[in-house]
Amino acid sequence: MCEIFCFNSNKPKEVNECLKCFYNHSEEHPHGWGLANMHDDNFEITKEPVKASCSEHLKDILANPVIGNNIFAHIRLATIGEIISPNCHPFTKVDDNNRSWVLIHNGTIFDYPQLDEYKDMETGDTDSERILLYLIDKVNEFESEKGCKSNPFERFSLLKHLIEDLSFNNKLNLMIFDGEVMYIHSNMQNSLYYLKNEDGILIATTPVTDDENWKPVEINKLFCLHDGEILLESKEHSNEYVQTEEQLAYINKFIESLGEKNGEYN
Template identity: 50%
Template sequence: MCELFAYSSDNPLEINEYLKDFYSHCNCHPHGWGLALLDSSNYSVYKEPVCARMSLNLKNLLEKPIINKNVFAHIRLATIGKLIPSNCHPFYKKDDSNRMWTLIHNGTIFDSSDLCRYSMIQEGSTDSERVLLYIIDNINKLESQKNRSLDVKERFDLLSNLVSNLSFNNKLDFLLHDGEYIYVHMNCRDSLHYFKFNHGVMFSTVPLNDGHWEDVPLNTLLCFKNGKLIFKSNTHNNEYIETPEQLIFIKKFLNSLDKVSEGDFLW
């Protein structure tokens, strides 16, 4: 699988040390890295299909202060999709109201006919990218029906329904940004944690060195703005528990990948 990291605050904070700690896990997740600076005044996405600590580009990025209110980071252990740039997280796309949606995902979608149609229009070949396209498509459809842009509560309610349906038989740990709000979901126990501090909140698949980390609520969609909890959904029943068949599928896919280049860490 993959690892996720996010930071959200009402006060920009330099987070280079947290990012370095997060990316240091890349020896177990060597198939790519990604970084998204999500503030509207400084929106940028960087990603490569190489091991994070072997990337000169990432090394150069982390040598300068990264100071943002909202940041996503990702390291990939592939379960679907080749090792190419278009299969690296974060995935991003604008909806019909010109909101930029950005997604990082940890998990595998084993069972969802709703996503199949997006395989013909996506840039890469991952199930994670199809999740983003599915969400945006449903946002666009509802806005078209209402003939107006959805407010945040309407977007949250729609996402809650989509997540409840899509999480059945699937691992759906994700962080999603719509240009203003961050949505968080975990349906596999002990696979996403959070740390609250004075000005905001931080999320990580594996707790990082500093702070008192707690489990993200299971099977629940959360919505944050600048580090503050805005909405919390009802709990659904689709907890993900990996089956032996799914584990065989994942191992078979990993064995089919080209061998990851070996080399010395650059940082």
């Protein structure tokens, strides 16, 4: 599948060494890379459908300081969707109240028919982009009924129920930023780790520093991060994802089909 990374802090920090370590995993995740640096006044999002280790553009980016307090990174091992730029993470969309949302995903949606209606609306053809469109639709509906913008506590409560429902029989390791706060969810054992220190919070599929204090993210919970702290934490749900032989065979068959279509990956 994919690997995901985020950094959340109360003030901008340089994260180049973490990013270099993260993108070094691209040999096993060759189908694209992405980077999002979410500032208060603008979002810088860059992505390419090439192996991160082969990207001259990424080398140029990492040759200069990457500084921010809300940063996402992604390397893709495709399980749904072709190897094209619109299918690379992060995905972003503006909601009806002009908040810019950003999402990265490690996992696969095997069964959630409610996402099907977004196939004609997305720019690419991934389940991950459809997740973002679906969640924003629900936020828009909630705020329309309320008649005003929601606060982070209300959005957390709404997303908690939506993500719990989405996670049933699906792998759903998610990182989401709504322009104000960050949301983290994992439902597979030992598939996401975090490090809390004086700089903030680092979260990644595998540790990206030599620090011995990395710990597994608690599964089946939604966390809300703000300024390098856990602002909110949900109760545990019961939808732990355990990969079946059938699902693994499906994923491997899809990856093999991409290799046949595209030859050797860049």
